[in-house]
Amino acid sequence: MxxxxxxxxxxxxxxxxxxxxxxxxxxxxxxxxxxxxxxxxxxxxxxxxxxxxxxxxxxxxxxxxxxxxxxxxxxxxxxxxxxxxxAEPAVARRAIARVDELAIGGVRVFQYPEGSPPRLLIRLDATRFVAYDQACTHLSCPVVPEPKVGKLHCPCHHGWFDIETGRPLAGPPRRPLPRVRLAVEDGVVYATGIDPAGVA
Incomplete structure (x- = not known):
């Protein structure tokens, strides 16, 4: 079966x-x-x-x-x-310093706009001023103006920038310092805008 x-x-x-x-x-x-x-x-x-x-x-x-x-x-x-x-947002014009307050080669630290990171106003000669972001474009260490040699120096990694243009000259930085646009009227230096890093 x-x-x-x-x-x-x-x-x-x-x-x-x-x-x-x-x-x-x-x-x-x-x-x-x-x-x-x-x-x-x-x-x-x-x-x-x-x-x-x-x-x-x-x-x-x-x-x-x-x-x-x-x-x-x-x-x-x-x-x-x-x-x-x-693209930096538009910011209002602001007085930074009087012309007679800075000697040639003199530097003033300021904020523009208010509450922003520190920026540097530098008097180049009798009539010319420049202003830059104080933070190096490499790793944001504060740069030190050296007007006598025409440069700004980043002591952290020995970066150098041209004091008249903000362009990198030596060291690790590859981008110019962000620049503050200026106007001088009636003996007063005004900040009128900001050019971002990469524009010089």
Missing amino acids: STPRPTSAPGQPGPSDRPDRDPDDLTVAPDGRPAREQPAWRREFPIDWSADEYVSRRAMMRFMTLTSAAFVAGQAWLAVSTAVKG
Whole structure:
């Protein structure tokens, strides 16, 4: 008398349908339906470890498309944020010092606008003044004016800037010092605006 073959409940895979694999590698879906009848979310996140490791061509193309889009969006954001940061907001005109308060080669530390990092007003000669951000464009150490040699010096890493233009001359700095626009009227030196780093 032959032994009857075991049967499975409707919808359940029988013994002959199941590959000879480690039980931990294959798990039947909770509802017992075959994979093709499972909802999309379950197919996207399979409980079969082998299926989980499989990456279809469509999935790979979707991944590459999303990655490329994210890269392009990131580059666009970087370009826009750099442009926004580079454009200093308009600030009101402000008196910094009287002409007769500074001797030739004299320096005054001031804030413009109020509450901003320190800036330097330097008198070059009888009629010319320049003003710069005091922070070095390398790592923001304070620069020291040396009018006798026509330079500004950053003692932290020995960077040098031209005192008349703010352009880097030597050392690590690669960008000019941010420059404050000036106007001299009726014996008073006024700050009228700011040129960001990179403009000299």
